[in-house]
Amino acid sequence: MSLINVSNLTFAYEGSYDNIFEKVSFQLDTDWKLGFTGRNGRGKTTFLNLLLGKHEYSGKISASVGFDYFPFTVLNKEENTLDVVSGIVPDYAHWELMRELNLLRVSDDVLYRPFESLSNGEQTKVLLAALFLKENNFLLIDEPTNHLDMGARQLVSDYLRSKRGFILVSHDRAFLDNCVDHILSINRTNIEVQKGNFSDWRENKRRQDSFEQAENEKLKKDIKRLSEAAKRTSQWSDEVEKTKNGGKLDSGLKPEKGHVGRMAAKMMKRSKAIEHRQQSAIEEKSKLLKNIESADSLKIGQLVYHKSRLAELDRVSIYYGGKAACQDVSFTIEQGDRIALSGPNGSGKSSIIKLICGEDLRYTGTVRIGSQLRISYVSQDTSYLQGNLTDYARRAGIDESLFKAILRKLDFARVQFEKDMSSFSGGQKKKVLIARSLCEKAHLYIWDEPLNFIDVISRMQIEELLLEHEPTMLFVEHDREFCGNIATKAVEL
Template sequence: MSLIKVTNLTFAYDDSYDSIFENVSFQIDTDWKLGFTGRNGRGKTTFLNLLLGKYEYSGTITASVGFEYFPFPVQNKENNTLDVVMDICPDCEHWQLMRELSLLKVSEDVLYRPFESMSNGEQTKVLLAALFLKENMFLLIDEPTNHLDLHARKLVSHYLRSKNGYILVSHDRAFLDNCVDHILSINRTNIEIQKGNFSDWWENKQRQDNLELAENEKLRKDIKRLSEAANRTSHWSDEVEKTKNGTRNSGSKVDKGYVGHKAAKMMKRSKSIEQRQLSAAEEKSQLLKNVESSESLKISQLTYHKQQLVELDRISIHYGDKQVCRDVSFTIEQGDRIALSGPNGSGKSSLLKLICGETIAYTGTLRAGSQLKISYVSQDTSHLKGDLSDFARSSGIDESLFKSILRKLDFSRLQFEKDIASFSGGQKKKVLIAKSLCERVHLHVWDEPLNFIDVISRMQLEDLLLEHSPTILFVEHDSEFCNHIATKTVELNV
């Protein structure tokens, strides 16, 4: 056991107005299984890069271990998988590699296939096996679940639970619950560490938020009272000053010198009281700190003139000689929230694209209602760039509503001034979801919408879908989200 000590860490990007971290201090035990959570853009990946020494910062980070980052970049994906692993971990023994692959239920034959021939999920598991062959290293695991289906997520979470000595960035609640023993959270105003899994942390956070909300309400009342008192004090001295030009009740002339002297003394005293009151109000307002803003979102979906929107009857999709799904049949009706489930490679994304009108080779019958309007959220965010206002205009959506939704999803006003290309992966996904929520449509089709999106925003989206009950077909591997949202599940097999 050893400690990673972070002391007075301060960091901001060169082209940024705001600091990511400011005078942050905490300690990490290198034996922990540490879950790392926080809203998008708060600096989770940045902190991992600081540990790796990629940026200059003020403060100190001291550790007696080295750091390894996942996912590893693979330059030559055409090479055999064994060669890729040996490039990452040249000193590992073959039996050690086989032990890790066995725990991850990966067969030995993948080692003798080109790395690029494996599915994204298989690649993730092989790279994780290589990561845990590194000795005397503290492992930085950045969102490993994004390409894992539900079954693979359970498998990998069990694998990680058998290990220790890592930071795991993930927004999947069930995944974190199964494999971490501490939570490191980046909050609005600080960073804190708590013992336990994600559910323990969330329960504590809700309890703390409720205490803060009660305290905040008391503070707001105190601030209002102090501000009103300061205004009354200021008004009092002004009234005394005015009497210099008035008369006494008896009708005799006022001694302006006497009243002026008295008013000056009262003014000095009242200003001192007013300043103390304002200082007290300011001090109390600084205590309104860590409750996360998670205002409710709104959606206004169009109502279709028929109950049934889409019907698939024995649909099979082919890419050349490869069949990705076979004899898929289901209907989408008004109010359905359908989770399309199945292992990687079972054709989920292809079916979504087919329903949205993309040209895909298929057999069977697809019936979609005439004049049916669909909003599609893709997995891919690589095309996003430019100004948010220009993006709203080119997408034909209301800019004010679009930015209002992004604000509720924890975008700062400073974020609106940046190029979308500079956004984090989660922030880019939020741009696509906000766009979709602004579109007046009959059906929403979302392909893994939660990739990279923080937990609190996931909960907001759950509340939205439960409150407004839009018709939606979605692919998502977050089991908590699916369990809360889906009215139906369509299971695909390879």
Template sequence: MSLIQVSNLTFAYEGSYDNIFENVSFQIDSNWKLGFTGRNGRGKTTFLQLLLGKYEYSGTISSNVEFEYFPYPIKDASKQTIDIVDELFPDYEYWQLSRELSLLQVGEELLYRPFASLSGGEQCKIMLATLFLKEHQFLLIDEPTNHLDVEGREIVSQYLKRKKGFILVSHDRAFLDECVDHILSINKTNIEVRRGNFSSWWEDKQRQDQFELAENEKLKKDIKRLDEASKRTSQWSHEVEKTKNAGKQASGLKPDKGYVGHKAAKMMKRSKVLEQRQHSAIEEKSKLLKNIESNVPIKMTPLDYYKAQLAELRGLSIYIDDRQICSDVSFTIEQGDRIAITGKNGSGKSTLLRLLCGEQFSYTGTFLLGSQLEISYVSQLTSHLSGNLKDYAREQGIDEALFKSLLRKLDFSREQFEKDISAFSGGQKKKVLIAKSICEPAHLYIWDEPLNFIDVISRMQIEELLLEYEPTIIFVEHDRMFAEKIATKMVSL
């Protein structure tokens, strides 16, 4: 066991006016299993890069352990997988690698295939196995779940549960609950460490938020009371001056300006003291609400279709270049359905969604899609996004003000609106696609892995949106908790 001590850490990217971290201090134990959470763009990956010594910063990070980062950069994915492993960590025994692969339910025959030919989930498991060959290292595991299907996530979570000494960045609540014993959270103004899994951390956070909200209400009442008292005192001092002047003038005597001035000055001084108390109260409480996350409700406008049934698939098999992608798929899409498409990576989930969107594929069986359906689609891919948000909104034919309002509710800062979309984080790019879709009135929403890279709190906002407005939606999503809460039907490929 050793401690990783972070003291007064301050960091900003070159050319940026805003600090990502400012005077942050905390310590963690190298034996802990840390889940790392926080809103998109708060600096989770940046912090991991700071631990690796990639950037200059002020403050100190002291540790007696070395850090290893996942995912590894792969220079030549055409090589055999075993050669990739040898390059990443030449000093291992084959039986050790075999043991790790067995725990991850990966066949050893994959080692003798080109790395590029493996699925994203298989590549992820191979790299994790290699990572854990390195003993006496503190491991920095950055969003492995983005490449894993539901079954793969379960396998990897059980694997990590047996390990220790890592920071795991993930937005999958069920995944974090399975395999971490501490939570490292980037809040609005600080980084904090708490014992427990994600669910226990979230319960604690909600209690803290409620306490701060109650304190804020008390503050508002105090300010109102002080403000009214200050106004009364100010009025009192004016009345005293008027009364004294009026009394002297009525008796034909000159007013005692010294006396009146003295009394008025005392009243004004008392008024100022009360005013200062008011400002002191504001300053004293100004730190309240500093870490309350904005979970503002979002609105959408799903359209009613003129028929109850929007689509029907019976015995459907889809082909690409004579290769069967999926077979014997049968289900209907009724108005109000929220359908989760499940299945292993490569089972044809995305192809099925693209067929529903109107893309042309060869198929056998029955495929009936309602006429004049308005469809809103969220793609898995974000690499095509570039330019500014204003131009993007115009190109997509959506209302710019509504679009930006939705992004603000999903925790975009106003400064973010000035940046090129290509410079956004992975989660922020996905939010652009989701906000665009929410802006579009549609009969059917088709979302392909919408939550990849998206932070936990935004996931909860999207859950609440779908449960409140009950749009007809068909989606692929490997976040088990999200799928279980949202879906009214499950279709397994």
């Protein structure tokens, strides 16, 4: 066991006026299985890069261990997978690699195939196996779930639960709950460490937020009451002041001067005491609510279709070249359905979605799409996003004010509106696609892995939206909790 100490860490990117971190201090144990959470753009990947020494910063990070980052960059994907592993860990023992691959249920024949021929899930598992061959290093694992289907997520989560000594960035609640024993969270104004899994942290956060909100309401009432008391005291003081110049009290009697002096002194003392209590209450109030996450409710521009059935697939098979992406798929989409399209990677989920969206694919079977059906589509791919948000909204034909209002609710800072989308984080880019979809008036919303890279708070906002407005949806998503909460039907390929 050793410690990683972070003291007075302050960092901002060159040319930026905003600090990502400002004088933050905390301590980590290298034996912990640490889940790392926080809203998109708060600096999770930045912090990992600071540990790796990639940026200059002020403050101090001290550690007696080295760090390794996942995912590794594979420069030559045409190499055999065994050579890729050797390039990452030159001095590993072969039996140890086989042990790790066995735990991840990866067949050893993948080692003798070109790395580029492996599925995304297989590549992720091989690189994780290589990561855990490194000894005496603290491991920085950055969003390993984005290319894993639901079954693979459970497998990798079980694998990580058997390990220790890592920071894991993930927004999948069930995944984190299964395999971490501490949470490192980047809040709005600080970074904190707590023992327990994500659900433990979330419950503690809920209790703290509730306490602060109740305390805030109490202090608001105290400040109002003290302000009114101070006003009354000031009025009494003015009345007494008049009597010094020969005036009379409201009773019509003229008080003697010594009594006037004593009354004035007493009221002054009371006024000062009220002022002090009021200032203390204001200072206490200013310490509250700083880390409460805004999670305003969202809206969706759904349309009601004139028929109960929107689309139907009957024994559909889709082909690429001579190979079937999926075979004999049959299901219907009825008004109000929220259908989770599930299945392992490569089973044809995205192909089914593209076919329903009107893409020209080679298929057999029958596809019936309702006439004049308006579909809003969110794709997996965000790599094409570039330029500013104003131009993007104009090209998409959506209301710019509504679009930006939704992004604000999804925790976009106003400064982001001036930036080029190509500089956005993966989660921020996905939020752009979701915000656009929410602005589009449609009968059917088709979302292909919409939650990749998106932070937990935003996931829960989106869940609440879908449960409140109940749009007709077809979606692919590997977040087990999201699917369980949202889907009214499941179609498994």
